[in-house]
Amino acid sequence: MYDLIVLGAGAAGLMAVASLPRRRVLLIDHNPKPAAKIEISGGGYCNITHERLDESFYLGDPRFIRTVLNTFDNRQLLAWLQKRGLTPVKRPGGQWFCRHSAKELSTLLRESAAHADWALGREIIELFQTPRGFGVRTDRGEWHGRRVLVATGGLSYPKIGASGIGFEIARAFGHEVVAPRPALVGLTLQKEQAWMKTLAGVSVPVEVAVGRRRVAGNLLFAHKGVSGPAILDTSLYWNGGKITVDFLPGVRLKSILKSRTKSIASLLPLPRRLTRAFLEAQNIPNLPYAQLSEAQKERLSYLKSYAFAPAGTFGYTKAEVTKGGVATVGIDPLTMQSRLVEGLFFAGEVVDVTGRVGGYNFQWAFASAVTAAEAVAKC
Helix, strand or coil: CECEEEECCCHHHHHHHHCCCCCCEEEEECCCCCCHHHHHHHHHCCEEEECCCCHHHEECCHHHHHHHHHHCCHHHHHHHHHHCCCCCEECCCCEEECCCCCHHHHHHHHHHCCCCEEEECCCEEEEEEECCEEEEEECCEEEEECCEEECCCCCCCHHHCCCCHHHHHHHHCCCCEEEEEEECCCEECCHHHHHHHHHCCCEEEEEEEECCEEEEEEEEECCCEEECHHHHHHHHHCCCCCEEEECCCCCCHHHHCCCCCCCHHHHCCCCHHHHHHHHHHCCCCCCCHHHCCHHHHHHHHHHHCEEECCCEECCCCCCCEEEEEECHHHEECCCCEECCCCCEEECHHHECCEECCCCHHHHHHHHHHHHHHHHHHCC
């Protein structure tokens, strides 16, 4: 009979175990290699957290998110890591990464959780209640514990074994699950935007309006559609319909096109390939601005407000995270314990909280895990 059974050996699960050194804990995961997602994130360096941190960088219930982040914020996370010998480095833009490799973080978490019993390579079949707590049935055995933490992640990165078991468990215990969807992922294009596919490899700073949100960053044209940090963040808020791209953020178009002799392409501060493709797609001749018709000038202004409806996303195979998940209305933010079932906890990506690009999702995983672990320690 364990004090706690943790389902999932990712960032949240490992941090929860590491935060309970004096409790009898069992860690179960279907992946034979723990922390697999950590090691492939951030280009192999893992963007751990961000210097700017509050609930505005997340999709989800703001008050719920703020409460959890206040329990274990970015400063506390950095101090926790440094105390154990890992000193992240801050890159321009405010993101904190591992200095040499993401394996620094995965190794530290595994070592910090070494006091627990491990059951890796076990497919979780069912979580059920018992008179003394819970039972976990797997394809290779059954275990029992007084409490269970569901930290099974989402559906992104299926190649490393992502599954929806956490959502299934939540539903089985009466929890609402907000429909999961790929997030922090590239967007595919309609045939009307086929001209963008000729620009694969071109990157440009943009500002994107999606619903009531405005997202700034680089847009990368890809063979399948558009990607880059600005589009990944856009995908967090996009659920269908149009987005609007400003290819010249901070620039007044007419102010840079005053010359009566120079052509448009020579004056626009954009990659030449992008300028030519856009002009061709909009049927605008490469002439001095003054020589354009009013209709052509109107179409040229689309560089500041190019609206289109993406066809979809690149899917879970390319998505960095899953948005949606266990609805926070059924979880106590002070403990991460279910409001419906005593002893059942949730943490990490399985919960309906998703952050933007920049280390926000790892910060959420660690903060929610510590919140749950502290509550278990008080039991």
